[in-house]
Amino acid sequence: MTTRVFEKWYREDRLPHIFCTGCGNGTVMNCAIKAVDTMQWEIDDTVFISGIGCSSRAPGYISTDSLHTTHGRALTFATGVKMANPDLNVVVFTGDGDLSAIGGNHFIHACRRNIDMTVICMNNMIYGMTGGQGSPCTPAGKISTTTPYGATEPTFDLAGLAVAAGANHVARWTSYHTKELTKAIETGLSTEGLSFIEAMVQCPTAYGRRNKLRNAIDMVEWMRTHSILLQKARRLEAEGKPIPEDHFTVGEFVNRHRPAMGVKR
Amino acid sequence: MRHEILFSGFGGQGVILSAVILGRAAALYGNKYAVQTQTYGPEARGGASMSADVIDDEPILYPKITSPDIYVIMSQQGFDKYGADAPEDALMLVDSELVRSRPECTCIEIPATTEAKENLGRVIVANIVMLGALVTATGVVSEDAIERAVLDSVPKGTEDLNLAALHRGFELGRQ
Amino acid sequence: MQGNRACCEGALAAGCNFFGGYPITPSTEIAELMALKLPKRGGTFIQMEDELGSMGSIIGASWTGARSMTATSGPGFSLMMENIGYAVMTETPCVVVNIQRGGPSTGQPTMSAQGDMMQCRFGSHGDMATIAVVPSTVQEMYELTAKAFNLADRFRVPTFVMSDETIGHMREKIVIPDKVDIVPRKPLLEGKLPFEPDEDGVPGFAQFGSGHRVHVTGLTHDERGYPDTTDPEVHEKLVKRLYNKVESKRHEIADYDAVNTEAETVFITYGPCARTVRQVLHDHPGECIGHLNLRIVWPFPEDTMKLFTNAKTFIVPELNLGQMVREVARHTTGEKVVSMPKIGGHIHTPAELYRAVEAER
Numbered sequence: 001m002t003t004r005v006f007e008k009w010y011r012e013d014r015l016p017h018i019f020c021t022g023c024g025n026g027t028v029m030n031c032a033i034k035a036v037d038t039m040q041w042e043i044d045d046t047v048f049i050s051g052i053g054c055s056s057r058a059p060g061y062i063s064t065d066s067l068h069t070t071h072g073r074a075l076t077f078a079t080g081v082k083m084a085n086p087d088l089n090v091v092v093f094t095g096d097g098d099l100s101a102i103g104g105n106h107f108i109h110a111c112r113r114n115i116d117m118t119v120i121c122m123n124n125m126i127y128g129m130t131g132g133q134g135s136p137c138t139p140a141g142k143i144s145t146t147t148p149y150g151a152t153e154p155t156f157d158l159a160g161l162a163v164a165a166g167a168n169h170v171a172r173w174t175s176y177h178t179k180e181l182t183k184a185i186e187t188g189l190s191t192e193g194l195s196f197i198e199a200m201v202q203c204p205t206a207y208g209r210r211n212k213l214r215n216a217i218d219m220v221e222w223m224r225t226h227s228i229l230l231q232k233a234r235r236l237e238a239e240g241k242p243i244p245e246d247h248f249t250v251g252e253f254v255n256r257h258r259p260a261m262g263v264k265r
Numbered sequence: 266m267r268h269e270i271l272f273s274g275f276g277g278q279g280v281i282l283s284a285v286i287l288g289r290a291a292a293l294y295g296n297k298y299a300v301q302t303q304t305y306g307p308e309a310r311g312g313a314s315m316s317a318d319v320i321d322d323e324p325i326l327y328p329k330i331t332s333p334d335i336y337v338i339m340s341q342q343g344f345d346k347y348g349a350d351a352p353e354d355a356l357m358l359v360d361s362e363l364v365r366s367r368p369e370c371t372c373i374e375i376p377a378t379t380e381a382k383e384n385l386g387r388v389i390v391a392n393i394v395m396l397g398a399l400v401t402a403t404g405v406v407s408e409d410a411i412e413r414a415v416l417d418s419v420p421k422g423t424e425d426l427n428l429a430a431l432h433r434g435f436e437l438g439r440q
Numbered sequence: 441m442q443g444n445r446a447c448c449e450g451a452l453a454a455g456c457n458f459f460g461g462y463p464i465t466p467s468t469e470i471a472e473l474m475a476l477k478l479p480k481r482g483g484t485f486i487q488m489e490d491e492l493g494s495m496g497s498i499i500g501a502s503w504t505g506a507r508s509m510t511a512t513s514g515p516g517f518s519l520m521m522e523n524i525g526y527a528v529m530t531e532t533p534c535v536v537v538n539i540q541r542g543g544p545s546t547g548q549p550t551m552s553a554q555g556d557m558m559q560c561r562f563g564s565h566g567d568m569a570t571i572a573v574v575p576s577t578v579q580e581m582y583e584l585t586a587k588a589f590n591l592a593d594r595f596r597v598p599t600f601v602m603s604d605e606t607i608g609h610m611r612e613k614i615v616i617p618d619k620v621d622i623v624p625r626k627p628l629l630e631g632k633l634p635f636e637p638d639e640d641g642v643p644g645f646a647q648f649g650s651g652h653r654v655h656v657t658g659l660t661h662d663e664r665g666y667p668d669t670t671d672p673e674v675h676e677k678l679v680k681r682l683y684n685k686v687e688s689k690r691h692e693i694a695d696y697d698a699v700n701t702e703a704e705t706v707f708i709t710y711g712p713c714a715r716t717v718r719q720v721l722h723d724h725p726g727e728c729i730g731h732l733n734l735r736i737v738w739p740f741p742e743d744t745m746k747l748f749t750n751a752k753t754f755i756v757p758e759l760n761l762g763q764m765v766r767e768v769a770r771h772t773t774g775e776k777v778v779s780m781p782k783i784g785g786h787i788h789t790p791a792e793l794y795r796a797v798e799a800e801r
Contacts, residue, residue, distance in 0.1 A: 080500025
């Protein structure tokens with residue numbers, strides 16, 4: 001069954017892909033494809049759109065119509081596609097640099113408009129394709145080629161940003177939590193309005209190598225041990241207890257029914 | 266014959282609309298050619314705004330005014346900026362309440378703002394009073410044409426007020 | 441009718457059904473009118489968060505088959521450059537209206553200029569060819585905007601309406617034709633690859649949702665649309681085709697008026713400067729003064745200059761410090777070229793231009 005799903009949705013003639021050994025992007029793609037297939041969407045009614053970066057190469061491997069656009073601007077192209085033809089299903093793949101740095105303003109406004117699409121951000125906490133520069137999501141103290149003494153800027157909470165800006169559905173999982181991630185994407189695909197799924201992924205090449213998480217397993221293990229369920233975090237907060245340092249929350253942040261734009265006619 | 270008409274006043278008085286209405290009267294109801302242009306700054310209100318019409322029996326090639334033969338000046342600042350150098354053979358209509366200076370050319374004083382405020386009840390129609398006066402004083406378009414153009418251009422529900430202003434202007438321009 | 445309104449009416453007559461824009465003086469009336477009119481016709485208007493977004497949205501819309509457009513002025517045009525290059529590389533038809541104002545930077549928002557003529561041709565990075573139409577009357581604003589959609593679809597290239605504040609804000613009477621010719625983009629035929637060109641150098645269009653499963657990327661790509669960024673031959677073949685599909689047709693695309701072709705002194709104009717030259721010719725009927733007015737400046741139709749077989753001097757008035765004059769000079773065969781630059785916001789007066797004629801006697 002699974003093999004047939006992948007044969008159907010991937011472009012075999014584009015293999016091998018360019019992702020590094022141990023990269024988490026492929027896992028997120030697989031989760032997304034499983035979710036799309038579960039929705040019984042048609043290949044010819046679905047469009048994958050992306051910006052620039054490792055994550056943004058994903059649509060090129062998927063057999064639907066796809067738009068690999070400019071750095072940070074994927075959501076503006078997706079807005080055009082979806083508003084011009086709401087009958088198309090639109091999924092956007094993006095990364096932390098693409099979405100939150102150069103594309104930050106488009107991100108905020110796409111959430112505010114609450115356009116009916118699903119945005120999946122592969123957050124590897126680094127600029128992978130250009131060789132490991134710091135991004136707005138590089139954690140404090142972590143090493144990148146542009147934060148050689150450790151990152152000093154505060155990070156963006158992308159899921160929190162999407163909630164504040166108005167997206168109807170927001171969730172965060174990691175490439176370790178494949179079942180939860182797939183389920184969250186499924187919920188996103190079936191939600192009217194903008195669904196934002198932040199998928200933390202390992203990048204052993206550009207991030208792990210500089211931060212004592214040299215192999216993929218170490219990084220996945222780090223994500224497993226440093227993720228904390230939203231419910232638990234809220235309980236700790238209610239009890240006045242701090243969330244342990246270096247930890248991040250996972251779970252469903254919001255699922256609501258604000259008016260949406262570009263909904264299928 | 267080519268006429269160049271310059272309107273100036275402060276932003277919000279409707280000097281651009283005046284030129285649009287006059288141009289419309291000439292082009293759509295006067296069987297003439299007309300081009301309307303304007304110069305404006307960043308202010309939506311205040312400042313010295315200027316708009317202009319070129320009206321001709323032939324197609325208009327050069328669209329801007331070079332030496333206006335008719336001036337409609339509705340503020341002192343507008344006079345200083347656009348009216349002070351008017352050539353001697355030009356004709357100028359000034360709003361007698363708002364413009365202190367007088368030009369060397371023939372000048373017709375129209376108490377448009379006073380009329381609009383005191384007799385018509387709305388200062389906003391001062392520009393329409395000026396337009397009426399302009400038409401009877403110069404004959405650049407017919408009374409019928411300007412009346413139709415005014416009715417085309419003003420908000421619904423204000424037709425009577427604007428027509429009253431226009432007709433009062435006709436009278437002031439004839440005097 | 442105002443020039444900016446004529447732009448909208450021309451676009452709507454040509455079937456424009458998607459507008460993504462951002463307010464900027466002196467182009468804003470176009471967005472306002474589109475916001476008013478498009479929804480009533482089943483089209484889509486969206487006000488984006490900036491001009492980067494405007495350009496992205498119209499490219500996305502175009503891939504669903506929409507006739508899409510945006511309108512802006514200098515600062516916004518600068519922001520659009522990145523995605524304009526993307527539209528060139530991905531062969532996305534779209535129309536970009538630039539109601540030019542004084543620059544650089546914020547410059548003179550309410551004044552007229554033609555300072556972006558080179559930017560629309562060379563402003564985005566990399567080698568490319570684009571099409572630019574320039575109206576000199578409100579009537580032409582209507583007609584050329586409509587034509588821009590056909591050119592964009594035929595050549596699959598972003599097409600610019602390079603107007604300016606003078607024409608955009610000018611009101612004059614226009615005659616709206618009963619109908620405007622609409623030449624739709626040709627669809628991708630069965631058995632053809634999505635970026636495999638036909639004989640005219642232009643591939644058929646693989647509209648999203650039509651089952652072609654096309655991959656569109658701004659990366660150098662092969663005829664399947666797949667990235668191939670390191671093979672020099674693939675890049676050369678693609679970029680040369682994108683360039684030549686427009687440039688090789690420049691004489692066919694050309695749209696111009698040539699008056700008094702026997703003259704020795706010839707004005708070459710585009711946009712509002714044509715009006716001043718026409719006035720000069722009208723005021724001096726006994727003198728043989730030539731006038732070439734270009735309604736399409738890019739690709740530059742240099743053969744039109746050869747119509748003036750006795751030409752000794754070409755005078756090029758423009759509302760910048762001399763941009764298209766360089767293109768004129770590049771194509772002369774011994775004729776003198778006089779640049780008549782003017783900046784500050786006003787167009788040349790007839791007297792100014794006539795003095796230039798007298799100086800050539």
